[in-house]
Amino acid sequence: MNFTVSTTTAHSTTKRGKKYFGYKGHIGTDIGSNIIRKRAFTSAQPHDSRLKDKLLSGDEKAIFGDSAYSNKTDKQKAIKGGVYYGVLDKGTKRRKLSKTQKKNNKKKSKIRCRVEHPFAYIKEKLSYRKAVTKTLERNALRFDFNCILYNVFRADYLLSKR
Numbered sequence: 001m002n003f004t005v006s007t008t009t010a011h012s013t014t015k016r017g018k019k020y021f022g023y024k025g026h027i028g029t030d031i032g033s034n035i036i037r038k039r040a041f042t043s044a045q046p047h048d049s050r051l052k053d054k055l056l057s058g059d060e061k062a063i064f065g066d067s068a069y070s071n072k073t074d075k076q077k078a079i080k081g082g083v084y085y086g087v088l089d090k091g092t093k094r095r096k097l098s099k100t101q102k103k104n105n106k107k108k109s110k111i112r113c114r115v116e117h118p119f120a121y122i123k124e125k126l127s128y129r130k131a132v133t134k135t136l137e138r139n140a141l142r143f144d145f146n147c148i149l150y151n152v153f154r155a156d157y158l159l160s161k162r
Helices: 048-055 072-080 099-124 136-160
Strands: 011-015 018-029 036-043 062-065 084-087
Touching (some): 018 048, 018 099, 018 136, 036 048, 036 136, 084 099, 099 136
Parallel strands (some): 062 084
Antiparallel strands (some): 011 018, 018 036
16 A cells, blocks of 8 residues: 655744744735735745745736835836835834834825725635645645635625626
8 A cells, every 4th residue: 555645845934933834825906896806825924025926917006015025126117117116114223114104104004904804704704714734735736725715705896786
């Protein structure tokens, strides 16, 4: 008899001093319709900023993200390309954010937070709170199907509003 041993492809990461083990789903959405345009699924280990390019479609007129995606060279590229760069400014212990930066971050957050709505729908309505299989591929497939379902339900909602 032959047995295949399945090893988990999940890894751990530390966020605010607390360890997390598992996977992360990442999405890029359209601001107007809130349809998921791009998605990526990884173990918990890679930093979110490494996936930024995978989440961009290339025809964006504006890019929004939290401070983890903040990067000076990307900001300069976006501005040169005529793309509005709405990634939140990042403060550090040594360099605190100014009042203007905090005010701008608050405005940007009102738009950026819309990317959280698909995650809420997927968690609440589609009951996808945990990655339950052992391999990255299986969990990624389940995440992909949930993104597709979200888009179908979102498109149905948008069409019914007409």
